[in-house]
Amino acid sequence: MTTRLKVLATGGTIAGIAGSAIASDYRSGEIGIEDYLEKVGGLGLEAELSGRQIANIDSGDIGPKVWNELHAAICESLADDGCDGVVVTHGTDTLEETAFLLDLTLPATKPVVVVGAMRPADAVGYDGLRNFANAVRVASDPDAAGRGVLVVMGDRVFGARDVRKVRTRGTDAFRGFPRESVGLVTPASLEWFGAPWREDEAAAFAWCDDLPQVVIAYAHAGLCAEEVLRLVGEETRGIVVAGVGEGNMPERVRQELALLAQGGIAVVRASRTDEGLVDREAEDTPNGFVAARALNPQKARILLQLLLASGTGHPAAIQRAFDGR
Template identity: 80%
Template sequence: MTTRLTVLATGGTIAGIAGSAIANDYTAGEISIDEYLEKVGVLGLGAELSGRQIANIDSADMGPEVWNLLHPAIAEALADADCDGVIVTHGTDTLEETAFLLDLTLPATKPVVVVGAMRPADAVGYDGLRNFANAVRVAGDPQASGRGVMVVMGDRVFAARDVRKVRTRGTEAFRGFPRESIGLVTPSTLEWFGAPWRGNTDAAFPWSDDLPQVAIIYIHAAICADDVARQVDADTRGIVVAGVGEGNMPERVRREIVRLAANGTPVVRASRADEGLVDREPEDEANRFVAARALNPQKARILLQLLLAGGETNPAAIQRAFDGR
């Protein structure tokens, strides 16, 4: 039986054009989904692909405007009995945030795979076609269901909660933490490293088309309390601290963050380190702080936004949600 996959395109480098096979600069999101599916149609991927253009942007511009179109389109595809899985083409710069947001707000009944490329479509060594072919292999595999949203890049399959972009160049630009990849894939082979962990579960959070404003405070040498104040205004509903080490910050900044937390603004301590695991400290309870555990600042922000959108502001309850990711 032929596998039927829905491809939802948002642009990015995978649909980018440089105008030269060796140019350094390029424009993201130049190729339409119809053009792209015509290009991959000659590869003999063994799946019936139908496409829809959600957006055609550089993923640096990704945000609620596109998410609010993308999420219902995926939900509609998953509810279609004739659809076996969904592939989302996406730029790499914010790919991990979109994947994590979708993972938290979609059921795990059918595979959802997010895929991108590090080189534009007319570049020497374009990786987009291979990544896309790999994504088709993953999305069409019966064992892919129950694993939540996945990311396919560089012949590896990553879970959305683990994946992060770690390099600005080269095709091996993504890594997973705390788990590395969950599978290895080529256009003709797929090896999983474990059984599905979610099963056919419902979404962890309902979709919100109006995510609350959460600021990320990036800690650096010589930062002062005034730097924090400039990033927090009356519309700020929550704060993620991208701390040094295990979510640490200077005492002068800590005092200001504690004041904000005492006034009811939820605060999550994350780490700016690439492989930063942040555990709770003895002072966290008194400070009303939450430890991000293995989530990096940008993913901690997504989870906190969803919690706040559901009305949750209690630090203990927020900590339980982070502990469960």
């Protein structure tokens, strides 16, 4: 029986055009979904594909408006008995954030796969077609269900919690932490490295159309407290520190953030390092801080937004949620 997949397009490099096979610059989101599906029609993919254009933009411009429409479209597809899975095409710059947000707010009932490309469609060595074919292969596999939202890049399958972009060039630009890839895929084969871990699991969080404002403060040598405080406005409900090392920051910054935490603003310590595991420290309790564990700053921000939107605001409760990720 042919697998029926819904392809939801948001733009990005996978739909980009350079105008030259060797150009160094290009325009993201130039190819519409119907033209793209016609382009992949000759690949012989063993799936029936139908498409919908959610957006056609650079992923740096992705935000709540697109997320709202994308989430609604995925939910509609998952509820359709005539749809076996969903593929989302996305730019790579914020792909990990969209995938993680969807992973936290979708049930693990049918495969949902996010895919992108590092090279535009008319470039030498365009990786988009292979990545897309691999994504179709994954989304067509019944064993992909129960694993949450998956990301397919460079012949590897990643869990949304783990995946992160680590390079600006080359097709092997993504890896996972703390888990590496959860599977290997080609257009003709798929190997999983373990059993599904979220079988029939409901969404962890209800969808929120208007996420609370959470800012990210990037720690660096010489960071002063005034720089951080300038990020905080009347609507700010949380701060994620992209800390040096294991979520560290200058002492004066720590003091000011502890005061903000006492005033009800959630403060999460993450790490600016590529593979940063931030454990809870004894000082976190008196400071009112939360340790991000294995989540990088941008993912910690999304989890904190969803927690605050759900009414979870006490540092201990927020910490339990981060420990559970």
